[in-house]
Each structure stands twice: as C-alpha cells, then as structure tokens.
C-alpha cells in the first residue's frame with residue numbers, strides 16, 4: 174500500500190489550493206514544502222486574482238481571511254506611441270470586480286494557515302524533494318528533511334513546485350528576453366480602482382490599484398530592468414513617467430524594487446504515469462494580463478474534482494490522468510496562447526503591426542460582445 178493517495182510536492186498557492194480541494198474527499202493526502210516552518214515567502218510580487226479565483230477561494234472558506242484586497246473595477250488597455258485603446262468595465266461585464274489585487278506573500282500564507290487549521294493533510298515543511306520516480310501502482314519521492322533523506326510513496330504525485338525541480342515531461346521554453354521590475358509606487362491622482370495595461374515596444378507595463386497606492390509590474394529587456402532597479406528613486410520615477418504617461422498624474426514615490434526574469438515554460442504533457450503537474454510546474458506564463466496563478470488555481474480545483482470523482486484504486490491510473498488532461502486542455506491551451514500572443518504581438522515597434530494593433534484595440538473597444546468574450550475568458554478560463 175502506498176503511504177498516500179495523493180502526495181503534493183510544493184506548498185505554494187497552487188499546491189496548498191490542491192490540498193484544500195482534496196480535503197473533504199476522505200483521502201490520505203501529504204504535502205511536502207521546501208521552506209521551513211514559518212519562513213515567510215518574502216516575495217514582493219503583486220497578484221491580481223480573477224473573479225473566478227475568488228469563487229474558488231470562497232469555496233475553500235478563505236476569502237474573508239484574505240481581506241482587504243483591492244478590487245479592480247476597470248482595466249484601461251493602451252499602446253505607447255500608437256492609437257487605439259480599450260476599457261473593460263466590471264459593470265458592463267456584470268461582475269462585482271474584474272479582479273482583486275493582493276500580495277503573493279499574504280495569499281500563500283493565508284492558504285498555508287488554512288491548511289494547518291483544516292488538518293486535512295500531512296503537511297511537512299522544510300521538506301525539499303530531490304527525486305521522483307514512477308513505479309507500478311505508485312510513484313515515489315525522495316526528500317531531505319532536517320538533514321535526513323526520506324522516501325514516501327503515493328498513488329499520485331502532484332508536482333506543484335513552480336517548475337523548480339526536473340520537469341514531469343518535456344518542456345517547451347520561449348525566452349522573451351524580458352524581465353519584470355516590481356515596485357509599490359504612489360502618484361498624484363487617486364487610482365479609482367482602475368488598472369492600466371500599457372503595451373510598450375520593450376514589453377507590457379501594468380499599474381494596478383493596491384490599497385491607497387499602486388503596484389507596478391514593468392516588463393522590459395533584462396539589462397534595462399537591472400538598471401531600473403539600481404537607479405536612484407527620482408530618476409526611476411522619471412523613467413516610469415516617460416514610459417507610462419500622465420494618466421495618474423505625477424509619480425511621487427517608489428518603494429523597494431525587485432526583478433523577475435520572464436519566460437514561457439510549458440510542459441508538453443501535464444501527466445506521466447502516476448505523476449501530474451499543476452500551476453507553474455505545468456505552465457509558467459508571462460505575467461501580462463495576470464493569468465498564471467488564476468490558471469494554476471483552476472488546475473488545482475479541477476484536479477481535486479477529478480481525483481475525488483474516481484475510485485481510490487483509480488487515483489493516478491491512466492483513466493484518471495486522461496480525464497484530467499481532457500479537462501484542462503482548452504483552458505490551459507487558451508491561457509498559454511493568449512499571453513504568448515499578447516507579448517509577441519505588442520512587444521515591438523514595427524509600424525504596420527502598431528497600426529494593426531491600434532485597429533484591433535479600437536474594434537475591440539467598439540464591440541461589446543467581443544469585450545464580453547475577452548473578460549469572461551480572463552475571469553473564468555475556457556469555461557467562461
């Protein structure tokens with residue numbers, strides 16, 4: 174008999190969400206997280222959660238614990254140096270909000286606390302997985318904990334390590350030659366809960382409402398990103414003003430800056446015998462349009478569902494893995510295609526493309542059904 178029905182590798186937001194999705198299934202679930210107990214994630218990235226993700230987190234009973242989050246009521250999309258813009262509006266889309274901004278760290282900690290409270294899984298922190306092997310009837314995992322090397326087996330191992338370990342299957346990689354500069358900034362005008370996505374030839378620049386201030390995700394060439402991080406605050410604000418424009422008045426301050434390298438990294442198959450990949454371990458997307466974690470939460474929710482629906486003996490077997498693949502195909506393919514197409518279409522200064530993009534934005538702005546389609550896909554994925 175394997176030690177667990179499902180063993181999750183990685184207790185980031187997606188691994189923790191999967192454990193919560195499985196908690197009422199009467200299954201033996203384990204979770205191995207490399208970070209030590211109480212070690213804060215200290216990850217400064219802001220996260221925009223979709224309304225669809227809110228519904229998942231409500232089902233886990235943790236939405237209240239995540240408050241306060243900053244709702245996005247409108248998204249303003251434009252391109253620098255080109256005509257055409259579009260505004261997506263929550264009221265038009267019949268949604269309470271188009272998204273909710275919060276810190277990655279708070280989301281990860283709240284999910285981890287919920288796991289601890291639910292006591293529904295064997296949650297081992299300080300457990301760094303170093304090896305994974307498929308055997309008939311089970312998969313086995315080798316991990317280090319407190320200097321000891323241990324082994325655990327499960328009918329199904331769900332890899333949710335953010336793509337840190339060796340991949341489950343072959344991986345397709347596209348290096349965008351872009352990095353994201355993250356910072357909290359303040360400006361002269363209130364944000365009024367509007368998010369801005371501004372496409373520039375170097376990469377998209379997002380300014381999100383975050384409490385009274387703004388969360389900046391500025392993608393640009395990696396060398397430029399490093400230089401931006403090292404600039405004195407006043408000079409950084411000047412460059413930001415030039416790249417973003419005046420829609421929020423003058424930028425007045427910027428907090429600590431951090432830099433994230435960006436690439437598209439897609440597993441060619443999300444399942445192998447007795448093993449499945451979820452979240453960034455399955456697909457690491459460009460942060461444009463804030464899709465990665467939202468897609469990962471849907472991975473976790475659907476894998477939880479498929480696992481609970483099949484008999485215990487079927488867990489990790491070919492039929493269950495085929496069902497999971499089939500459920501995720503459209504949503505996953507759509508998320509990868511959408512973000513990849515946006516980055517490649519907009520990150521250049523080719524005049525005919527700039528004009529075509531402007532026309533595309535103008536047409537989208539003038540066609541409510543098309544806007545509705547885009548908002549519903551961004552909110553709920555392929556099932557929107």
Ligand SMILES: Cc1cc2nc3c(=O)[nH]c(=O)nc-3n(C[C@H](O)[C@H](O)[C@H](O)COP(=O)(O)OP(=O)(O)OC[C@H]3O[C@@H](n4cnc5c(N)ncnc54)[C@H](O)[C@@H]3O)c2cc1C
Pocket residue numbers: 182183184185186187188205206207208218219220221222277300301302303333334335336337338353355390433451452453454460462463464465466467468469
């Ligand atoms: C700048 C930026 C902004 C972003 N903004 C958004 C946004 O607005 N909206 C959105 O939806 N997405 C956004 N994303 C994407 C989002 O951050 C990721 O999709 C999300 O963090 C993936 O979660 P995960 O749990 O799969 O992986 P991770 O968050 O990487 O967590 C992986 C976990 O696994 C653990 N781990 C790693 N290796 C091992 C091991 N060997 N053994 C045990 N444990 C291990 C790690 O300690 C970690 O806790 C953004 C990304 C970036 C870079």
